[in-house]
Amino acid sequence: MTRAALGAQTSTGWAQGGIAAALGDDDSAALHLDNTLAAGDGLCDRKAAETILAAAPDAIAFLERHGVAFDHNADGSFAFGLEAAHTRRRILHAGGDATGAAVITALTQAVSATPSVTVMPDTEVRRLIVADDEIRGLLCERHGQPLALATNRVVMATGGVGGLYETSTNPSGNFGQGIMLAARAGAALADMEFIQFHPTALATDIRPLPLISEAVRGEGAILVNENGERFLATTPGAELAPRDIVARAIAAEIARGGRVFLDARQALGNRFAARFPRLPQSAQKPA
Numbered sequence: 001m002t003r004a005a006l007g008a009q010t011s012t013g014w015a016q017g018g019i020a021a022a023l024g025d026d027d028s029a030a031l032h033l034d035n036t037l038a039a040g041d042g043l044c045d046r047k048a049a050e051t052i053l054a055a056a057p058d059a060i061a062f063l064e065r066h067g068v069a070f071d072h073n074a075d076g077s078f079a080f081g082l083e084a085a086h087t088r089r090r091i092l093h094a095g096g097d098a099t100g101a102a103v104i105t106a107l108t109q110a111v112s113a114t115p116s117v118t119v120m121p122d123t124e125v126r127r128l129i130v131a132d133d134e135i136r137g138l139l140c141e142r143h144g145q146p147l148a149l150a151t152n153r154v155v156m157a158t159g160g161v162g163g164l165y166e167t168s169t170n171p172s173g174n175f176g177q178g179i180m181l182a183a184r185a186g187a188a189l190a191d192m193e194f195i196q197f198h199p200t201a202l203a204t205d206i207r208p209l210p211l212i213s214e215a216v217r218g219e220g221a222i223l224v225n226e227n228g229e230r231f232l233a234t235t236p237g238a239e240l241a242p243r244d245i246v247a248r249a250i251a252a253e254i255a256r257g258g259r260v261f262l263d264a265r266q267a268l269g270n271r272f273a274a275r276f277p278r279l280p281q282s283a284q285k286p287a
């Protein structure tokens with residue numbers, strides 16, 4: 001079940017930049033792991049990172065089998081993008097910056113075509129029913145009416161907690177309800193301090209904020225302050241340093257009363273709209 005229409009109001013559908021997978025001739029899962037552990041600054045669970053990264057090529061093949069058309073070069077090879085902390089171009093994208101939309105379209109079609117799956121859209125889970133330390137069911141709200149379902153198995157994939165923050169790029173209907181549901185049912189919560197602060201979003205009154213994909217920096221756009229100073233110039237990796245470093249540097253500029261601009265004029269110029277077709281659109285209206 002899902003609280004909106006199937007695939008709607010999901011961060012997945014809004015993801016722009018793409019998916020990292022070590023699929024290039026110059027790349028390997030081991031190098032991807034090294035990059036990930038370095039960016040994780042000693043906080044990664046090595047075994048989990050290793051398992052996930054080793055499975056990435058198969059995950060891409062799975063998505064392709066279900067109809068996600070990743071962008072390719074004229075010679076048929078994947079058109080890899082570059083993002084922060086990666087020492088290889090290994091980001092696969094679809095439709096330029098419409099990767100998440102391509103993924104959600106393919107997966108919702110696959111789910112809808114699977115007879116063994118019953119989809120219950122517009123159904124919000126409000127409580128997990130627990131008795132004698134066991135899950136017994138769900139209490140939901142559907143079209144303004146309560147609905148109870150009996151089950152002893154629940155898998156939650158309810159998205160993140162970004163909506164708890166004043167400025168967020170997440171769908172505004174989602175603010176960590178899944179974590180609350182799990183906590184109330186007695187689940188042990190782990191790693192709650194790990195919130196991702198994406199460094200770049202457009203400074204507007206629009207909520208949620210329109211995200212500016214990291215791939216824009218991957219294509220060479222630079223961050224400058226109101227004096228035109230490239231304030232990450234001497235930081236290792238500069239604009240492609242790990243996200244926490246870039247986000248802190250931007251926050252420091254704003255905290256001293258400065259302003260921050262992402263300058264893509266030299267790196268992309270007239271190619272900007274073709275490479276990032278959704279960005280100008282998302283800057284005007286939330287998707």
Ligand SMILES: Cc1cc2nc3c(=O)[nH]c(=O)nc-3n(C[C@H](O)[C@H](O)[C@H](O)COP(=O)(O)OP(=O)(O)OC[C@H]3O[C@@H](n4cnc5c(N)ncnc54)[C@H](O)[C@@H]3O)c2cc1C
Nearest residue numbers: 002003010011012015016017018124125158159169170211
């Ligand atoms: C603008 C943007 C750009 C991004 N770009 C990238 C990128 O380029 N690359 C990348 O790797 N990541 C990117 N991310 C992050 C990535 O999209 C998310 O980490 C990922 O999509 C989360 O997937 P999910 O399935 O956990 O949550 P979601 O895709 O948000 O799905 C959660 C689902 O749970 C449902 N739900 C929530 N609460 C309830 C409830 N109580 N009852 C019933 N249903 C409920 C929601 O309706 C929704 O269907 C981006 C995120 C955003 C917002």
